[in-house]
Amino acid sequence: MAAAETQVPGISRREFLYYIWTASIALYLAEFTGLILWFAIPKIREGEFGGVFNVSPTAIPGINEPPVDNAEGRFWLVNLNTSDSTGIERMYQASDESSPIEGVAAIYKVCTHLGCIYKWNDASNRFECPCHGSKYRLDGRRIQSPAPRSLDRFEVTLTFDDGSSESSGTDELGQFLPVPLDGRTVVGMNVDTGSQKKGVELTLLQDLV
Ligand code: FES
Structure with a gap:
């Protein structure tokens, strides 16, 4: 017999895990986008040695x-x-x-x-x-x-x-x-x-x- 789903007041356990998973993906995508931008934006400006x-x-x-x-x-x-x-x-x-x-x-x-x-x-x-x-x-x-x-x-x-x-x-x-x-x-x-x-x-x- 399946175990009864744990209930958190106002939110089910399944919904809670879904929100955690969605937040993790969003955080990962934000970090990934930040990294791409960090590499893409030139660090050396025009008129500085190296530019x-x-x-x-x-x-x-x-x-x-x-x-x-x-x-x-x-x-x-x-x-x-x-x-x-x-x-x-x-x-x-x-x-x-x-x-x-x-x-x-x-x-x-x-x-x-x-x-x-x-x-x-x-x-x-x-x-x-x-x-x-x-x-x-x-x-x-x-x-x-x-x-x-x-x-x-x-x-x-x-x-x-x-x-x-x-x-x-x-x-x-x-x-x-x-x-x-x-x-x-x-x-x-x-x-x-x-x-x-x-x-x-x-x-x-x-x-x-
Ligand atoms: S001759 Fe220029 S550094 Fe030695």
């Missing part, structure tokens, strides 16, 4: 001119063109580089050796690290070790006056390439410091003839 920096096109230096420092974004902006003899002492084409290097790049300000903050040296026309003496060309390629590789770069997106836009491509080694200007006028620029690619290990420039 996207909206940079004025006027910040772009002239061709092969010294780099422009972006302190908040922790990058140097450079405008390279090895087909242009302007500032060639800063940005020259090495003997193992078959194609011209042209365009705008954003270079991470941390040395690839042990993470010191290197500086641009106007007298020597190169980046120099004060910690152990690594040196880099204007585009971040290693001139002198102990740095194990060239400087890292962030993804750059340029918008042009014809309405088009172009982002950093990558070379066969996976390094971000400068965004070429091709004579176009830049009207907008973003640097995504959350999108970073490591510099590559090429022959030291000091070892090339």
Whole structure:
């Protein structure tokens, strides 16, 4: 014979268990939704390191001119063109580089050796690290070790006056390439410091003839 159903004043045992079960499911769904939202909402805001920096096109230096420092974004902006003899002492084409290097790049300000903050040296026309003496060309390629590789770069997106836009491509080694200007006028620029690619290990420039 079935056991008699326990009665709670005003509510049956079956109803009570049903309400508990419904409340548990609702709580679980609320936690699950909260977790999804927590992962979906970006934690880093625009203009904070790790996020996207909206940079004025006027910040772009002239061709092969010294780099422009972006302190908040922790990058140097450079405008390279090895087909242009302007500032060639800063940005020259090495003997193992078959194609011209042209365009705008954003270079991470941390040395690839042990993470010191290197500086641009106007007298020597190169980046120099004060910690152990690594040196880099204007585009971040290693001139002198102990740095194990060239400087890292962030993804750059340029918008042009014809309405088009172009982002950093990558070379066969996976390094971000400068965004070429091709004579176009830049009207907008973003640097995504959350999108970073490591510099590559090429022959030291000091070892090339
Ligand atoms: S950290 Fe830059 S050379 Fe060592």
